[in-house]
Amino acid sequence: MERLFRGIDYKVLKITEKDIYSGNLEYDSRKVKRGDIFIALKGALVDGHKFIDKAIENGAVAIIVSEESTELKEGVAYFLVENLRGNLGVIASNFYGNPEKKLKIIGVTGTNGKTTTTYLIEQILGESKVARIGTVEYKIGDEIIEAPNTTPESLDIIKMCKKAVEKGLEYLVMEVSSHGLTSGRVDMLEFDVAIFTNLTPEHLDYHRDMEEYFNAKKILFKKLKDKRNGIINIDDEYGKKIYSEFGGISYSLNGEADLDMKLIEEIKPPLLGRFNMYNLLAAVGVGKILNIDSSVIRERARKIKGAPGRFESVFAGQEFKMVVDYAHTGDALENILQGVTELKNGGRIITIFGCGGDRDTLKRPVMAEISERYSDLVIVTSDNPRTEDPNKIVEDIVKGFKTKNYMIETDRREAIKKAVLKAGKDDIILIAGKGHETYQILGTTKIHFDDREIAIEAIKELEEVK
Structure with a gap:
């Protein structure tokens, strides 16, 4: 169990004679099978501690809790991690052998354009090599998974990374929402590329004001392996702030930038709408950072298609x-x-x-x-x-x-x-x-x-x- 909790504080509440866990990690008691470890996550609406008995009934052999008030049953191991939600990604990464480290991860954040940009990036990089996570769906190779959240729980992200590695994929392209960034869902990830599309009033029922919303978005750029690999829309006032703080690659339709209208005129993409030109510039920037041949980028960009339900x-x-x-x-x-x-x-x-x-x-x-x-x-x-x-x-x-x-x-x-x-x-x-x-x-x-x-x-x- 030391491997499972590597890098985080934990406490053993009860241990069993056999330290053998043959199954998976699950936070939904309905999905638990024999040999699994159940994560008793406490959320705003549902408290996983209330479903521990159901998880044990379904075969859980160990329980990870965030509070000590739980009754400890015989034959089951119990471990306490106080900041369980914040540490879930690390626990999952440890358990599944750090699959996220075997992928190049591209994160897209901003109010508008995230979904289309991820679809365009997928096509620029080559669809057969890309796993995609976002608002419309989660796509891992030939497997399509329904998307309940734009940015999934950290445990689900790690499981999808594991599948992507097993299928021989090279890239993970994902929408990264402000909620996903502030709730710790991507804490275990390091990003190879980060994109900022724009920031306009939205989710102010969740964030107190625009400044808090903006600070949430900035977290993505703090998680870059190389701070030079941010791709930022400098036509947006918040984008200018991020660019001045982090640097990186700029894109613009209103003036000169590292990626600008000259590139659009050269490619002549089949997409409609000025907003899609922004999305395409960001996607082309990803291809350049990840060393896709420029002729391949242009060829793919000239045949590119938008995302479902987007224009x-x-x-x-x-x-x-x-x-x-x-x-x-x-x-x-x-x-x-x-x-x-x-x-x-x-x-x-x-x-x-x-x-x-x-x-x-x-x-x-x-x-x-x-x-x-x-x-x-x-x-x-x-x-x-x-x-x-x-x-x-x-x-x-x-x-x-x-x-x-x-x-x-x-x-x-x-x-x-x-x-x-x-x-x-x-x-x-x-x-x-x-x-x-x-x-x-x-x-x-x-x-x-x-x-x-x-x-x-x-x-x-x-x-x-x-």
Whole structure:
């Protein structure tokens, strides 16, 4: 057991005669099998100590706790680690033989663009060599794992690193959220490359203010093996601060930088939208740092594709354009609408959006003002209302409108149908907020809901009516 706790403080509460652990580490008692070690994590909503008996019943032979009040059962070993969540990554790394050290790890942080940037990096480095962790999914070789969090628990990260090594992968590309950085989920990792995309108001229900949010993002750059390997958007005011503190490689579309518009003009990528040019510059920077041949980088960049649900086109034979995007902050919505405006060819822009319930309320009128500025018609609807009254969310949103070029339809399915009915030739419909998500959260219930599917259904219904 000394190997398991190498580098951290621990206390033996009870030891068994046989120090043999043949299984895995698990923090979910339902996943425990015979021979496993159960980690009794204490979270904001669930206390793992309450599930120790269930873990033992399922075959756990050892328990790691963060408090001594636990009843010690016969035939089971118990160990105390006071800062268990903060040390979980180190424990996992020790247990599984430090698999993360056998991969080159690229971390992407920022408010917007993280997901698309990870997809672009994967293509620049070569998809057959890359494991990817992020908002849409966790992809380890040919295995796709559902993504409950943008940045998984540290134990899950280490397990995925182990799988990646076993499959012969070389790189781990991951989105690193501010929550993941401050909760210790990546404490056990050292990064070969770190990217900062931008910082705009978001997650201020979790962080007290923008300064705290910014300081959380900076943690990633403190975890670089080589401080010169940060790739930073210096068009962003917070990016300039990071660049002045850490240095590294700069990228910009507004002026001269290590990576700038000259590179975009040389590559001529097939991506749409100015925001995607930022993402591509960051991805190309990763290729350069990791010594991918420049001709290979250019070749791959010229064929590159975006991420699911990010400025994704939906087509079912209609005369108008339709785009689905995950944009759910003011800055992200503005970026996407600027991209939509670039596609405008005489028609109107119809924007559908809502705001999540039980989340930051300050962005609601801001998103209304932005959508109104770029759109000819805005349809305000529900996103994931969760336990909040959808009508109250809409009330907060409409305070930001200055004109009457909007309508309200809280049923998201009906909102999409109404947009399709109103769209004419050359119009563009933007459905914002959910992107790749295939669910909607109503109260505490998660139902299947995919904007792309609903849009196609609505288009087909319109064709039948015609």
